[in-house]
Amino acid sequence: MRISKRSSRCTCAMTDFCILLIQIRSGILNTVFNSNCLKLERSRTGHPLQTVVLLLLLSLPNSVDLSHQLAKLQLTEEKMKILVPIFHPSQVTTIDVSQLHQDSHTRSVLVKSIHHACQEMGFFKVINHGISKTVTESAIGSLSNFFDLPMDQKKLFSSDDLSKPVRFVTNSRDSIKLYANPIENWIDLWPHNPTDFRESLGRYAAEVKRLSIDIIGAIVESLGLGPTYLRSSLGQGMQMIVGSRYPRCSSSSSILGISSHTDHSIITIILESTSGVEIMDFADSNAWKSVPATDGTLKVLVGNHLEILSNGLYKSVFHRVVPNPERNRISIGSFLSLPMEEIMEPAMELVDEQHPKRYKASSLDEYIKFLSSKEEKSYIEGLKI
Numbered sequence: 562m563r564i565s566k567r568s569s570r571c572t573c574a575m576t577d578f579c580i581l582l583i584q585i586r587s588g589i590l591n592t593v594f595n596s597n598c599l600k601l602e603r604s605r606t607g608h609p610l611q612t613v614v615l616l617l618l619l620s621l622p623n624s625v626d627l628s629h630q631l632a633k634l635q636l637t638e639e640k641m642k643i644l645v646p647i648f649h650p651s652q653v654t655t656i657d658v659s660q661l662h663q664d665s666h667t668r669s670v671l672v673k674s675i676h677h678a679c680q681e682m683g684f685f686k687v688i689n690h691g692i693s694k695t696v697t698e699s700a701i702g703s704l705s706n707f708f709d710l711p712m713d714q715k716k717l718f719s720s721d722d723l724s725k726p727v728r729f730v731t732n733s734r735d736s737i738k739l740y741a742n743p744i745e746n747w748i749d750l751w752p753h754n755p756t757d758f759r760e761s762l763g764r765y766a767a768e769v770k771r772l773s774i775d776i777i778g779a780i781v782e783s784l785g786l787g788p789t790y791l792r793s794s795l796g797q798g799m800q801m802i803v804g805s806r807y808p809r810c811s812s813s814s815s816i817l818g819i820s821s822h823t824d825h826s827i828i829t830i831i832l833e834s835t836s837g838v839e840i841m842d843f844a845d846s847n848a849w850k851s852v853p854a855t856d857g858t859l860k861v862l863v864g865n866h867l868e869i870l871s872n873g874l875y876k877s878v879f880h881r882v883v884p885n886p887e888r889n890r891i892s893i894g895s896f897l898s899l900p901m902e903e904i905m906e907p908a909m910e911l912v913d914e915q916h917p918k919r920y921k922a923s924s925l926d927e928y929i930k931f932l933s934s935k936e937e938k939s940y941i942e943g944l945k946i
């Protein structure tokens with residue numbers, strides 16, 4: 562393993578607090594230098610890592626055999642893992658959903674935070690969202706039991722047709738897509754093995770749909786559109802549930818669970834058994850940063866159809882998934898959109914002479930057709946005017 566330093570001058574003293582951004586991919590350690598100064602991020606436990614990392618880096622000539630250095634410093638894979646960059650907690654907005662229903666002042670403070678998070682980061686976390694641990698744990702548990710089934714049973718749900726309401730796919734992860742709203746239209750197509758699959762996943766799907774509608778209410782308000790904007794359509798909106806299992810994979814492997822993409826939805830809500838989501842920080846030279854999973858917390862991501870609605874004020878967030886080196890990772894993404902044929906277009910209230918329409922109208926149906934085409938441009942790029 563070899564590394565070349567872009568700058569050999571480090572202006573930091575050993576005692577300085579700097580942030581070192583290290584990414585371990587393809588067995589290569591990339592150090593990112595900022596203003597000629599090593600930047601050192603706090604570990605997940607909150608302890609600065611400058612001693613160990615600066616010892617490592619200050620001992621490096623321009624090009625060194627890093628494995629040897631790591632061995633010398635006894636930097637095991639376990640220790641290296643905590644060096645993957647994470648968003649500083651102060652950068653990540655956490656919305657206490659229970660407070661959205663308190664007095665109007667409290668709501669408007671939260672709506673402002675949501676506006677900031679959607680505009681600056683493209684995602685936020687939610688706590689006190691009203692979905693109980695029993696519901697989330699049994700959804701994750703049933704899904705995990707489904708993935709444990711022999712491949713021939715899971716493959717009963719495989720298809721080349723991307724528009725199938727239930728579709729199992731196996732590649733760098735196992736995943737199953739389930740259309741989920743209105744649930745009575747689809748649930749009979751879902752797997753019935755394990756026997757509690759429909760009940761556990763169905764319950765979670767219903768609760769996360771309610772939560773999504775609530776959050777979209779606050780998001781449209783944050784755009785100045787009034788909290789009931791879209792609401793009547795969303796009740797009948799298309800909700801896709803995508804359950805995934807990412808096999809445990811060494812952190813030195815180059816395999817990604819899912820590569821960089823944006824979601825088609827208005828918003829996506831992610832429930833996960835363990836960390837793995839990385840978000841592109843466009844305020845920091847498009848660096849990939851992880852957003853560690855925390856118990857009881859869900860992640861909310863801005864999707865393409867919200868980018869369209871907001872006329873580009875909120876951008877759909879680039880994200881990817883990195884497998885966990887210690888255990889399999891199970892996640893459940895809930896993607897809420899308007900009903901299949903209904904078009905999403907920039908809100909008229911956000912379009913004027915200074916802010917001309919920046920996106921063509923598009924429906925979910927068109928997105929699915931787009932997926933089946935071999936178009937090179939991304940869906941959202943193709944809609945830009």
Ligand SMILES: O=C(O)CCC(=O)C(=O)O
Nearest residue numbers: 803805831838882892894
């Ligand atoms: O597994 C996850 O946490 C996210 C999955 C995802 O980004 C997707 O299915 O679009």
Ligand SMILES: [Fe+2]
Nearest residue numbers: 822823824880
């Ligand atoms: Fe995604």
